[in-house]
Amino acid sequence: MLANYHTHTKRCGHASGEDKEYVEAAIQAGLxxxxxxxxxxxxxxxxxxxxxxxxxxSEVDGYFYSLESLKKEYERDIKIYIGFETEHCPELLPAQDELLKGYPLDYMIMGQHFLGTEYDSVYTGWKHPEPEVLKGYVDTVIDGIRSGRYLYVAHPDLVNFTGDGQLYREEMRRLCAALKEADIPVEINILGLSEGRQYPAKRFLELAKETGNKAVIGIDAHSPAQLLNAEGIARGQALCREYGLELVDGDLLEK
Ligand SMILES: [Zn+2]
Ligand SMILES: [Zn+2]
Structure with a gap:
């Protein structure tokens, strides 16, 4: 594996380790x-x-400062890109753009953890039997895909719909089709795979196979050690083979 675009830092409050330790672990992992x-x-x-x-x-400044410094310090060993994972919330985007204006932002990935604003909407990863949650999720993610703002969608199969299977397939087929149309790969999320979460979901990978989607491995590292999870990565690669998803790896930003 050459590239991983899904890496956190301790600033989010639920990840651990120093920025430098992530970089050194990535180098050790051969990225x-x-x-x-x-x-x-x-x-x-x-x-x-x-x-x-x-x-x-208020932490945005420190984030860029630290990562820019590491980018220079380690430029001979590894290429560092600076991005964010974000929900797609159209009404909040102008303020987000304003906040990030002027920073050397390389890319964004979309992880739709909430349907709308965090404090007054549902967490999409909880179990939901309601068709509106599934449809709302798919509509929003497709909107995001079509906005052209995102390199890819993190754990596109995060939505934990427990209702009618036929409806799940219809809705998620729409999502797969939108990804394919935009030439965006499906993320195989190694954290979810290793922790036995509902994603990567086999019922979703079936649809991706049918649609002919490509895939990308996203480690979703919340600690430096997770970048060294060779077993998890190998399992992710095996899933791609099992479902016939062509794996995209390397520099996705140099198009
Ligand atoms: Zn997180
Ligand atoms: Zn993440």
Whole structure:
């Protein structure tokens, strides 16, 4: 494996280790490209609300400063890209763009953890039998894909729909088709795979196979050690073979 674009830092509040340790672990793992994509801050309309799962807006400066320094320090060993993982929340995007303006941002990935704003919508990863949650998720992710803002979609199969299987297939087929149309690979999320979460979901990979999607391995590292999870990565690669998904690896930003 040459590249991983899904890496967090301790600033999000649920990851551990120093930035430098992530870089050194990536080099040890043999990666040639390391993309940082910590949970992007939002400027929330509710000023009294503080998220406990993402950077605070005030941490953006330190994030770029630290990663830019590491980029230079390790330029002979590894290529570092600086990005964020974010939900696609159209009404909050202008403020997000304003916040990130002027920083050397290389890319964004979309991880639709919430249907809307974090404090007044549902976490899509919980079990949901309601068709509206599934449809809302798929509509929003497709919107995001078509916006052209994102390198790829993190754990596209995060939505944990427990209702009608036929409806799941219809909706998620729409998502697979939108990914294919935009030439965006399906992420095989190694953290979810290693922790036995609902993603990567075999029922989703079946649809990706049918649609002819490509795939990308995303480690979703929340600790430096997770970058060295060779067994998890091998399992992810085996899933791609099993479902006939062509694996995309290397520099996705140099198109
Ligand atoms: Zn996280
Ligand atoms: Zn992530």
């Amino acid at each position: 040639k490209i390391l993309g940082f994509s910590d949970h992007c801050p939002w400027i929330f309309p509710r000023k009294d609300y503080v998220s406990n799962m993402r950077l605070a807006p």
